[in-house]
Amino acid sequence: MEVPCPTKRPWIRPLTPVRGVEFFQGTLDSTDEIESARVFDTTLRDGEQSPRTSFSYEDKREIAAVLDEMGTHVIEAGFPVNSDAEFEAVRDIAENTATTTCGLARVVDKDIEAALDSGVEMVHVFSSTSDVQIEDSMHATREEVVERSVAAVERVKDAGAICMYSPMDATRTDEDYLIEVIEEVTEAGTDWINIPDTCGVATPRRFYDLIRTVVDHTDANVDVHTHDDFGLATANALSGIEAGAKQAQVSVNSIGERAGNAAYEEFVMAIESVYQVDTGIDTTRITELSQLVEEKSGIDVPGNKPVVGENAFSHESGIHAAGVIENSDTFEPGVMTPEMVGAHRKLVLGKHTGNHSVRERLEDAGFAPTDEEVRALTRQVKDRGAEKERVTMEMLKEFAREQGIKRTEEVRA
Ligand SMILES: CC(=O)SCCNC(=O)CCNC(=O)[C@H](O)C(C)(C)COP(=O)(O)OP(=O)(O)OC[C@H]1O[C@@H](n2cnc3c(N)ncnc32)[C@H](O)[C@@H]1OP(=O)(O)O
C-alpha cells in the first residue's frame, strides 16, 4: 500500500514571475523568456475524437464546469454540426460557463451557422492547406481553399463572434502558400490564427521557426495545436509559445486523435513551474480534473504520466526516498510539488526500498525500531518486493510485530 508522505519541509513555490533569474543549477536564458501563456482546452472536442470515446451531455457539462472554475481561458466545447446532442451540449456549456467558449466548424455554411446558433463566443473554422489534404480530404484546389477560408472568416466576423482560423496540416503545407492563406484570413479580419501540427510531425526547433514566420506575417493572435504522434506535443506547444504564440490548445490527460494532444497538465505546469509564468489557472485542481476526465473518457491514465500519473510523486528507490524524506527537492523537480497540483507524495515499499524509508514508515506507525531491526525489516521488504509482491503498510506492521519491535510508548516508559 502506498502511504501519504508529507516531506519534512513542505512548501509551495510562490508564483512570482521569474525571468532570466537563476534557479537551481539552471538559468532561464533569453530565448526561454515568455510574457504570458493562455490555455485553450480542447478536451471536449479533439479529446472526444479519441477513438472509442464519447462524452455524454452530463459528462461534458461536468468537465466544462471544472475547467471553467479553474480559470481555463477558452473551452472548445465541441463541433456543433456533428449531431443534435452535440449542439445541445455546446449550447448548454456556452450558456453556463463564464469563460470564452468555442465551437468548431469546417469552411462550410451549415457548420458555421450551427456554431453561431449554439451561442459560443468564438467560432474556430478550419480548412486543409497541405496539398495531400486539399486533394484527398477536401477535394478542392488551393484557390478554392483561400476563397472558402476568407468567406468563412468574414461570415463569423459579420455575426459578431470571435474568429479563430486554422490552416489544417500547417506543418506539412508549402510555406509560401501557408503565408498566402494567413495573410488573406488576416485581411478578412480573423482574431486568431491557430497553427496545427495535425499529424504530429513537427520538432521543437522547426515548429519554433514556423511560428516566428507566422507571427511576422499576421496581426492576429497566434495559437498552436500540437499532436503527440512522436511524443513531442507538449514540447512543440512550449516551443510555439517561446516563438511568440499567445495560446496553446491542450487536452486533459493528452487525450485526442490517435496519440492525442499536448497535455493540459503538462503544459500548464511547465509554464508555471519551469518558465515561472503565472497562467492564472488554479493548478491545485489538476489532479481532480484528470481523474474526472479519466473516468468520463474511459481512457486510463498511465502510472508514469507526467504530473497526474500515480507515480508522478511516488518514491520507492531507497536513495530517492531517503533524500525526499529529508527534503523533497532532492529527487523531485522542486519547482513543482504535489501540493501545487492537488496530489500527495507517497513512499512505496518494495524491492528498491532502503533503511531510511522503512524507518520513516515504522516511526509513523508508532514503532521505535533499533538500527538492527530496521535493517532486518528492510531485508524482508526487499525479499517480498523481489517476488513481485506489493508490500503494504499492513504487511510492514505485521513484520514489525513478528520481530517484536517495541512501540514508541513502551520505549518512553
Ligand atoms: C484534424 C481534426 O481534428 S478536424 C475535425 C475532425 N472531427 C470530426 O470529424 C468529428 C465530427 N465530424 C462529424 O460529425 C462529421 O464528419 C461531419 C458532420 C463534420 C461531416 O459528416 P459527413 O457529411 O457525413 O462527411 P464525412 O465525415 O464522411 O466526410 C468529411 C467531409 O468533410 C469535408 N471536409 C473535410 N475538411 C473540411 C474542411 N475543413 N472544410 C470543408 N469541408 C471539409 C470532406 O471533403 C468531406 O466532404 P464530402 O462529404 O463532400 O466528401
Ligand SMILES: CC(C)C(=O)C(=O)O
Ligand atoms: C481542427 C484542427 C485544429 C485540428 O484539430 C488539427 O489540425 O489537429
